[in-house]
Amino acid sequence: MEKVALIARLFVASLLVAGAGCGPEGPELPASPDSGFNSLSAYSSYSPVKINILPLTQVVSDIDGQQAPKIIAYVSLLDAFGSHQKSPAIFRFELYERIQRSAEPKGSRIFIWPDIDLTNAVENNNYWRDFLMAYEFDLNLEDQINRDHIVLHATALCPNGRRLSAQLELKYKK
Numbered sequence: 599m600e601k602v603a604l605i606a607r608l609f610v611a612s613l614l615v616a617g618a619g620c621g622p623e624g625p626e627l628p629a630s631p632d633s634g635f636n637s638l639s640a641y642s643s644y645s646p647v648k649i650n651i652l653p654l655t656q657v658v659s660d661i662d663g664q665q666a667p668k669i670i671a672y673v674s675l676l677d678a679f680g681s682h683q684k685s686p687a688i689f690r691f692e693l694y695e696r697i698q699r700s701a702e703p704k705g706s707r708i709f710i711w712p713d714i715d716l717t718n719a720v721e722n723n724n725y726w727r728d729f730l731m732a733y734e735f736d737l738n739l740e741d742q743i744n745r746d747h748i749v750l751h752a753t754a755l756c757p758n759g760r761r762l763s764a765q766l767e768l769k770y771k772k
Contacts, residue, residue, distance in 0.1 A: 642758070646675035646685050649754045649762040652732055657739070657748075657770050667739045669693075669768070673752050674732035682731035686717040688755040691737055696747035696767055703767060704749050711737055717757070746770055 652672035659667035671691065674682045690713050695705040714735065716722040725733045737750075751765045 644677055644683070645758050646683060646687070646754065646756055646760070646762060647678050648676040648680075649752060649764045650674045650676060651750060651752050651764045651766040652730070653766070654730075655750065655766055655768065657768055659771065667743075667770075669735075669737040669739060669750060671735045671737055671750060671752065672727075672730060672732045673735065673754075673764075674730075675754060675762070684722065684726055686719075686722060686757055689714040689716060689733070689735065690753040690755070691735065692751045692753075693739075693743075694749040694751060694765075695745050696749050698747075704751065704765065708743060708745070708748065709740065713755075743770060 650673070652674060655669065655671045657667060657669050673689065675685050675687065677683050691711045692707055693709040694707050696703050697705040714725075716725060716733070725735065727734050746769065748768050748770050749765050750768055751763065754762045756762065
């Protein structure tokens with residue numbers, strides 16, 4: 599009889615110990631500034647690390663000669679995994695003459711366009727083309743360009759301080 603009472607007491611004590619916990623888990627609270635977790639650092643691996651001028655980029659000239667020629671440039675920003683992404687940035691475009699048979703095809707600068715600031719969400723969305731996963735820019739040219747081969751150079755100035763650059767050689771038919 600004493601054994602049964604001892605076993606019963608041990609059983610009740612083990613139930614009390616097992617049942618005494620911290621209670622059900624509640625919703626997670628946001629990290630405090632003192633916790634060492636910086637919410638902005640979580641997004642740093644999603645920031646652009648490369649810029650690419652798509653081969654769809656071309657010089658378009660009006661057949662009737664009524665409008666000045668322009669370059670329609672398609673530019674994509676890529677993250678560390680090679681995924682195309684939309685990101686705030688300031689874009690700068692420059693046009694250079696192309697040097698034949700040279701390791702560095704960029705010669706002297708022909709033209710530089712004013713910076714295009716896409717840090718505003720609405721303005722950024724105006725340039726974004728979902729079907730291409732890239733930005734589209736219409737860059738007006740001046741008529742006095744008298745070269746057959748040119749180099750378009752694009753630079754993206756990212757909010758994290760990175761400066762990403764790419765270039766593409768184009769044929770200019772007058």
